[in-house]
Amino acid sequence: MTTDTDLEIFLATVPGLEAVLRAEVAEKGFRKPQVTKGGITIKGGWKDVWRANLELRGASRILVRLGSFRAVYLNELEKLAREFPWGETLQREMPVRVEASCSKSKIYHSKAAAERIEKAITASLGVPVDAEADICIKARIVNDICTLSVDTSGEALHKRGHKEAVNKAPMRETLAALMLRHAGFNGKMPLVDPMCGSGTFVIEAAEIAMNLAPGRDRAFAFEQLQTFDASAWDAMKEGQFRRETDFRFHGFDRDEGAIRRSTANADSAGVAAITSFARQPISDLTPPQGPAGLVFINPPYGVRLGDDKKLLPLYQTLGRVLTERFGGWRVGIVTGADKLARATGLPFTGEPLAFSHGGIPVKLFTASLAAA
CATH class of the missing domain: 3.40.50.150 (Vaccinia Virus protein VP39)
Structure with a gap:
């Protein structure tokens, strides 16, 4: 398990509600909460990622930034993605999918970019690609810089795991x-x-x-990552008090x-x-x-x-x-x-x-x- 304690963690929310989420994040004791468009960034380790998924009521999704590199052609994107240290985060037997977005870059076809990164992950680590996989790698290409993140939540966090009956247009x-x-x-x-x-x-x-x-009644995508420690996670959940x-x-x-x-x-x-x-x-x-x-x-x-x-x-x-x-x-x-x-x-x-x-x-x- 990685001992990294300086991950860049992004807590997503609806635009307009960032300041309200920041207040909750600060109240929960997370380090260095900073408002950015569509969410809050904090610094921390993987246990902070788990705790954010478990405890934060207002975040809709928790992403961890894995790294970035410059790429201006699809072949270059695939080559650099093959060299990326996926083994530090992904497990060989756990399927993955990739979502990409492109803006102000020579690489402009998001679907093609996602396919190249999926191909690179499979080639370098042997990880299977599955469109229904819980683990999702987010690739954001802006000004020719590709930033890779992993969605640690899986299903959106408003799905608490215990709401069975809903009306039309339910409030999240x-x-x-x-x-x-x-x-x-x-x-x-x-x-x-x-x-x-x-x-x-x-x-x-x-x-x-x-x-x-x-998050007490649901599973998360981070439980399928290389960085997951089941005993530490169980201890964290047991440490919650009613x-x-x-x-x-x-x-x-x-x-x-x-x-x-x-x-x-x-x-x-x-x-x-x-x-x-x-x-x-x-x-x-x-x-x-x-x-x-x-x-x-x-x-x-x-x-x-x-x-x-x-x-x-x-x-x-x-x-x-x-x-x-x-x-x-x-x-x-x-x-x-x-x-x-x-x-x-x-x-x-x-x-x-x-x-x-x-x-x-x-x-x-x-x-x-x-x-x-």
Whole structure:
């Protein structure tokens, strides 16, 4: 196993959420977190790579930079790729695939570049190539410099391994975690989601409160690399601690199917004891007993002309209910239309956090409601 402790590690996220992810990375004690487009870079060793996959709630993928070289022709690319020390990272029996991107370079055909690198890996190490392989080498060719990285996550990190039932256009858990953080949620307050869908925000909040590692129930691509140490990995997972909490996390929805899905997902995630889900319209929403916390909502928002007008009454009702009944609570609302957010009449603070969800530009608006 390599003892390298100065790897360049890239933690990917949705553009616009880099600063929020950096705050989580710093809180978790990773070294030298630096914001870059689409993510955060840190320095560390392979154990840091494993821990990032296991513990970070907001990262969508963890890549390790393996090295780089200059190449201006496909033959040169293949030759230099054959000379690359793949044996330090890859195992001969584990299949691999290559994804390439090219920009501002004489090598401009990404598919041809990927095929040449795959051919080189097989020739130099005997590693089989498989389009379905968990291990993916990322080749990025910019200004004739080829940078090679390995994706250590495999499946994207929002796939926690315990969510079985989803609704249409589900919110990714990684996005949910970052939005909760930006809205001020730290696990030490209750949470209410009046339109819970498949329960993502409620379950994510409960897991944060219990300090449950998001990657506890899944496998990762790094387990198939030469650098993997199974006993050290087992010790890392066993070293995770579960925290008790007195707070509770509540989800509501008008759709009975959404309540069934949310309940099943909470049970699968191991947070059923501190979560509750019930069928209820927004007009009947009241705060639970106990201290004030966070109301977080991802209501529908129109993407077609005329949708906003149809949704205005929903947002107006939401704003009225929260203002009249949730004094002292914080509020987070995700929507794709400023007009709809303003229709709530809530006292939003600061600039909304802008990012993309499923290719649609959206914003997170936050507010603190005056105590009654």
